[in-house]
Amino acid sequence: xxxxxxxxxxxxxxxxxxxxxxxxxxxxxxxxxxxxxxxxxxxxxxxxxxxxxxxxxxxxxxxxxxxxxxxxxxxxxxxxxxxxxxxxxxxxxxxxxxxxxxxxxxxxxxxxxxxxxxxxxxxxxxxxxxxxxxxxxxxxxxxxxxxxxxxxxxxxxxxxxxxxxxxxxxxxxxxxxxxxxxxxxxxxxxxxxxxxxxxxxxxxxxxxxxxxxxxxxxxxxxxxxxxxxxxxxxxxxxxxxxxxxxxxxxxxxxxxxxxxxxxxxxxxxxxxxxxxxxxxxxxxxxxxxxxxxxxxxx
Amino acid sequence: xxxxxxxxxxxxxxxxxxxxxxxxxxxxxxxxxxxxxxxxxxxxxxxxxxxxxxxxxxxxxxxxxxxxxxxxxxxxxxxxxxxxxxxxxxxxxxxxxxxxxxxxxxxxxxxxxxxxxxxxxxxxxxxxxxxxxxxxxxxxxxxxxxxxxxxxxxxxxxxxxxxxxxxxxxxxxxxxxxxxxxxxxxxxxxxxxxxxxxxxxxxxxxxxxxxxxxxxxxxxxxxxxxxxxxxxxxxxxxxxxxxxxxxxxxxxxxxxxxxxxxxxxxxxxxxxxxxxxxxxxxxxxxxxxxxxxxxxxxxxxxxxxx
Numbered sequence: 001x002x003x004x005x006x007x008x009x010x011x012x013x014x015x016x017x018x019x020x021x022x023x024x025x026x027x028x029x030x031x032x033x034x035x036x037x038x039x040x041x042x043x044x045x046x047x048x049x050x051x052x053x054x055x056x057x058x059x060x061x062x063x064x065x066x067x068x069x070x071x072x073x074x075x076x077x078x079x080x081x082x083x084x085x086x087x088x089x090x091x092x093x094x095x096x097x098x099x100x101x102x103x104x105x106x107x108x109x110x111x112x113x114x115x116x117x118x119x120x121x122x123x124x125x126x127x128x129x130x131x132x133x134x135x136x137x138x139x140x141x142x143x144x145x146x147x148x149x150x151x152x153x154x155x156x157x158x159x160x161x162x163x164x165x166x167x168x169x170x171x172x173x174x175x176x177x178x179x180x181x182x183x184x185x186x187x188x189x190x191x192x193x194x195x196x197x198x199x200x201x202x203x204x205x206x207x208x209x210x211x212x213x214x215x216x217x218x219x220x221x222x223x224x225x226x227x228x229x230x231x232x233x234x235x236x237x238x239x240x241x242x243x244x245x246x247x248x249x250x251x252x253x254x255x256x257x258x259x260x261x262x263x264x265x266x267x268x269x270x271x272x273x274x275x276x277x278x279x280x281x282x283x284x285x286x287x288x289x290x291x292x293x294x295x296x297x298x
Numbered sequence: 299x300x301x302x303x304x305x306x307x308x309x310x311x312x313x314x315x316x317x318x319x320x321x322x323x324x325x326x327x328x329x330x331x332x333x334x335x336x337x338x339x340x341x342x343x344x345x346x347x348x349x350x351x352x353x354x355x356x357x358x359x360x361x362x363x364x365x366x367x368x369x370x371x372x373x374x375x376x377x378x379x380x381x382x383x384x385x386x387x388x389x390x391x392x393x394x395x396x397x398x399x400x401x402x403x404x405x406x407x408x409x410x411x412x413x414x415x416x417x418x419x420x421x422x423x424x425x426x427x428x429x430x431x432x433x434x435x436x437x438x439x440x441x442x443x444x445x446x447x448x449x450x451x452x453x454x455x456x457x458x459x460x461x462x463x464x465x466x467x468x469x470x471x472x473x474x475x476x477x478x479x480x481x482x483x484x485x486x487x488x489x490x491x492x493x494x495x496x497x498x499x500x501x502x503x504x505x506x507x508x509x510x511x512x513x514x515x516x517x518x519x520x521x522x523x524x525x526x527x528x529x530x531x532x533x534x535x536x537x538x539x540x541x542x543x544x545x546x547x548x549x550x551x552x553x554x555x556x557x558x559x560x561x562x563x564x565x566x567x568x569x570x571x572x573x574x575x576x577x578x579x580x581x582x583x584x585x586x587x588x589x590x591x592x593x594x595x596x597x598x599x600x601x602x603x604x
Contacts, residue, residue: 044484044502045493064401069453070439071512080498081505084481087542089457090401097402141500 010191011164013200019159020204025099028119029054032292033099037092044088048079051095053288055122055152060098061091062148063205075208078144113161113172118154120285121242126150127284128238131277136234149214149235152207156197156215164190183219195219237267245278299470299604301522301562302328305345306596308477308528308543308565309376316571321598323348324376325476325564327524331467334445339368340463340474340524345598346380354385364391367443369451370398371476372460373410381411382420392429395443399451399459400435408433436461452516454478455509456542464516470604473517475552476526476565479534479544481509517556521604524596525549527563530578546582553591562596 025033029050036042036050051057058079065082066075076082083091129150133143161168167190175185183193198215202208207215213232221236244264264274305323312322324343331338335358339349353359353366366386371377386392398407411433415424434441438461441449450464455478462475485502486494517523528543544552546563553561566575579595586593594600 043486043493045486045491045495045498048485048495048498049493068399068437068459070437071452078501078505080485080501084484084502084505085453085509086459087455087457088484088540090459093401140497141504143497144501 009164009167009189011167013192015163016159016192016197017200017204019163020201023056023098023158023201025054025057025060025095026119027115029057029292030099033057033095037096037099042088042092044083047088047091048083049291051091052079052126052147052151053119053123053292055155056158057095057098058148059152059155059201059205059207061086061094062207062211064090064094066206066208075206075211077148077208077211079148080144113157118157122151122154123285123288124242124245124281125153125235125238127281128241128277129235131280132234132238132241133230135273136230138230145210145231146234149211149231150238152211153198153214153218153235153239154194155201156194156199159197160186160190160192160194181219237264237269240264241269241274241277242281244274245281299332299465299467299472299521300328300330300601301472301524301604302330302349302601303345303562303564303596303598304328304349305341305343305380306564306566306598306600307343307568308526309568311344311376311379312568316573319572319597320566320575320595321345323598324379325371326380327474327564329465329472331445331447331465332470333468334447336443336445336447337364337366338443338447338449338465339366341371341377341476342368342379342381342384343377344380344383347383347385350384350386354389359386359389359391364389364393366392366394368394368396369449369461369463370396370407370411371454371462371474372399372456372458373407374458374477377477378411378414382415382422387427387429387431390428390430394429394431395434396431397434397436397441397451399437399453399461401459406433407435450516452513454513455481457540458542460542462513462516464520471520472522472524472604473520473558474524475513475517475544475549476524477542478526479539479542480548480552481506481513482539484540513552514556517552517558520556520558522560522562522602523553523556523558523591524562524564525552526565527595528565528567533567546578550582550586550591550593553593554586558591560594560602561591562594562600562602564596566595 033050036046051061061082062076065086126147130143130147133146171185171189175182183195187193195216199212202212202215210231214235217232218236218239221232305326307322307324311324323345325341326343326345326349327340328349329338400407412424436451438452443449446467448466451461454460454462454475460477464473483502483506485498487499488494526544527546527549529538529545531545531547534545549563575595583593583595
């Protein structure tokens with residue numbers, strides 16, 4: 001039997017907006033980011049790789065390129081393109097300025113769920129979204145958009161978790177015990193869902209309508225067959241898949257098992273292809289962990 | 299429209315016997331649109347000192363409100379070091395607007411420029427300047443300056459965010475492109491490289507090509523294109539890619555692609571003597587074949603009427 005809804009406190013969105021202005025990178029990736037960006041001869045490939053492990057830093061680089069380049073026909077949603085347009089030095093400086101803008105310990109910054117868990121889930125969805133995009137026939141040069149959208153899809157959870165840690169923990173516990181999806185628990189307890197916050201971030205950072213949709217609507221995507229909304233649909237599917245694989249956020253609640261199965265059915269995915277994707281995602285996460293681990297040992 | 303070159307040297311002032319004819323002052327270009335008495339300046343290298351000295355002798359400068367619109371390509375030292383010696387700043391009749399790109403709102407142009415007008419670098423502080431000076435942090439786009447003058451700004455390819463400008467008035471167009479090098483794919487395209495990533499290689503290639511195409515459109519129809527020509531192609535290939543400066547051959551190709559009528563090369567390498575520039579001008583200068591542009595190696599004091 002579902003437990004009673006906790007009392008909603010309707011926390012002010014103004015606090016969230018203020019937090020977005022000073023949002024910093026994840027502590028999980030900080031050491032590696034600092035090492036790579038402080039090296040004078042960092043290659044574009046290494047720079048891209050290290051930034052693309054962090055949803056906040058990725059967003060910050062896209063924010064700079066999109067707010068500066070007004071004459072581009074569409075918003076930039078690929079880090080590769082941002083690095084070509086801004087140059088390695090500018091990107092390194094931007095990343096350094098946000099990597100340690102505020103210094104948090106892992107416990108401080110991630111109160112209801114850990115930075116490491118959040119990072120692993122974000123990266124899992126990113127990898128899964130990119131692989132699914134490939135399966136859907138998206139050309140290789142456009143698949144990074146899917147990776148970025150997957151990486152950033154839950155970014156709205158960071159301000160909520162940091163600003164309202166007790167509420168967030170309560171929401172997570174309620175989601176866990178009742179089986180309700182986390183976005184419903186956030187709405188019930190805090191009065192603000194992470195999708196809504198993601199939408200605010202996307203607008204504030206000028207990430208463009210497609211990414212904004214992925215950040216704000218990944219729990220209520222339009223039908224897979226709907227034209228022109230493949231990004232949000234693929235991210236939603238990737239999110240469901242990673243939860244199915246057990247790569248959800250530790251302590252952060254599920255995102256609705258029944259809804260997840262409905263999404264998988266709607267896409268017509270077989271258990272075999274889910275298993276193959278799970279294996280591929282696990283390999284990518286392991287590679288990323290090794291990449292970060294090297295920074296710690298050097 | 300008159301265009302006057304007050305400084306054409308790159309990187310650092312290079313006074314001396316070997317550089318006397320082309321000039322050793324760093325970049326400063328004056329653009330005087332036809333018939334409106336306005337003064338537009340691109341960059342404040344050491345050449346701006348001579349421009350300032352000249353401006354205050356011109357009729358009407360000290361009697362009424364004189365206006366200067368100064369467009370900074372970027373804030374590397376060689377492009378701003380002349381500012382404290384620009385005498386119109388010390389006249390209360392001067393109204394100046396300084397435009398330039400910034401990386402973040404937290405680091406405004408006023409703070410960056412004002413930094414060198416501070417006690418530790420210079421005896422006169424920014425607040426002590428008599429002129430009325432307004433700063434405008436630029437991002438890409440069109441800038442409203444009045445009197446039928448249209449100024450467009452676009453990003454170039456340099457280690458610091460750097461603007462190219464397009465000034466149009468009375469049917470004449472002058473464009474600037476310094477400091478810059480051609481956009482190119484900086485992601486490895488070698489599959490045997492351990493860092494190789496097919497997606498980055500493809501997207502990098504496409505993004506660089508599109509950025510070059512945008513620049514070509516930005517410069518299209520220019521009567522005069524003023525372009526970074528610090529290196530030769532051989533020098534550029536010998537380890538200077540990524541420094542944010544072009545080879546003469548790059549500049550010529552850019553002028554040809556955009557259909558510019560005249561190309562003026564600037565940002566001459568500080569190691570380049572007058573004799574060496576003469577030799578390069580003999581090889582690359584003059585009219586290009588067909589309908590190609592006329593190529594000029596700009597020297598200090600050169601004035602072109604468009």
